[in-house]
Amino acid sequence: MIAERLAEYSRSLSYPHLPASVVHEVKRRVLDSLGCAVGAWTAEPSRIARRIAQSVKIPNGATLWGTTHKTLPDLAAFANGALVRYLDFNDTYLSKEPAHPSDNIAAALAAGETAHASGTQVIEAIALAYEVHCRLCDAAALRPRGWDHVTYGPFTAALAAAKVWKLSHAQTVQAVNLAGVANVALRQTRVGDLSMWKACAFSNAARNGVFAATLAQQGMTGPSPIFEGEKGFMKLVSGPLDLAAFGGEGRSRREQGESPFKILETYIKHYPVEYHAQTAVEAALIVREELLKAEGPQSLAGITEVEIGSYDVAIEIIGRDEEKWRPRTRETADHSFPYCVAVALLDGTVALRSFGPKRLGDPALHAVMQKIRVVEQQEFIGWYPQAMPTRVTVRTAAGKEYVKQVDFPLGHPRNPMSDREVEEKFRQLAAGLLDRARAGKVIDLVWKLDTLKDVGALMPLLKVRDG
Secondary structure, eight states, X not given: OHHXXXXXXXXXOOGGGSOHHHHHHHHHHHHHHHHHHHHTTTOHHHHHHHHHHXXXXXXXXXXXXXXXXXXXXXXXXHHHHHHHHHTSOSOBBOSSSOBOGGGGHHHHHHHHHHTTOOHHHHHHHHHHHHHHXXXXXXXXXXXXXXXXXXXXXXXXXXXXXXXXTTOOHHHXXXXXXXXXXXXXXXXXXXXXXXXXXXXHHHHXXXXXXXXXXXXXXXXXXXXXXXXXXXXSHIIIIIOOOOOOOOTTTTSOHHHHOSSOOGGGGOBOOSSSSOGGGHHHHHHHXXXXXXXXXXXXXXXXXXXXXXXXXXXXXXXXXHSSSGGGGSOOSHHHHTTOHHHHHHHHHHHSOOOGGGGSHHHHTOHHHHHHHTTEEEEXXXXXXXXXXXXXXXXXXEEETTXXXXXXXESSOTTBTTBOOOHHHHHHHHHHHHTTTSOHHHHHHHHHXXXXXXXXXXXXXXXXXXXXTTO
């Protein structure tokens, strides 16, 4: 049974058998996620989640990032996870089902802190969550069946918590059973006008996963078999799940090499937009440079038509609904092909400020968006998820046409961001909330994560100025 296999894999995965590249990538993802979290400190969904978590105080609990308050680990996973997710700037994995596997990091750190786990234990848990999460996404798409991608989250967060809490095999199986039975999420989260819940959907899934592990630790049992049962997960939610071998599963380190772990195939974001828009933004910025060079600054006002050529999955998610051409919320705008491309063309950058209330209501920006059409390109069929090609074509009143296609955005495994670029992203997101010296200490400690005897040592460094 799948639950048994997940528990066996969870118990067998150990830090000494993780390739150095995997350990390093875990550190990069922790730093990237902490940056996203600090950058989202003032967002309203983050404030709401934090207020709820602050209503419970546990002296030996998990820290709410940015504060000194400690609470239940499941509430910390919810509040901290909402911070990581809000800006839509944390990492991504694209397969049959897309996901943001770094959404598991808040759960792993919360569970790890309450257990006084070492840095290596937390690294194990994060690598485990990434591995299982991505393999589930490879096995079956949830979106066409009406379920949200976060539905895989309770399983992976429960496994991460079970790992750092050193649950037995039997307890881990029950954590998986409990995680799966009550936590199926509707795809309506990502349809039409997007709400604040987009930032909280996975953090709620992670909260439920940590709670499931807590119940299992206390002896609670759940329905079995949770995946294969008559009314189980595969029958009602996912369809058949043919899970490929996990990283290192059943093989020696010499045989497994450096490549099997899925974290190495996930993508860090360079721009704060839905991942399918990364190539569109890059292409639009290059087109803008060419346009300005050829026709001068006034040429932006002379844009008559913009065509975004892309592939079916990208169009379904960010280029189909009417709301994408008239977004009223940040959540809709950063999931909009027209908005992201229009901002890139007009501003020459796409940054956090690109999604503020003033920019959202700008008539000039909306005028450009109405000139944009999204077209599926037949020649792109079969490229995704190995590549995510987008072609931006701009036509002007001068009768000229400017075209650029990008297949692998910066941050993709085929075009990775450097460690220095990840550090700079963290510094930019933390600016104004952590002083430069404090930000530097966080960076240094994350790179030394595997040397920490207690991962809780990281938490005081995350306190923001008004926290």
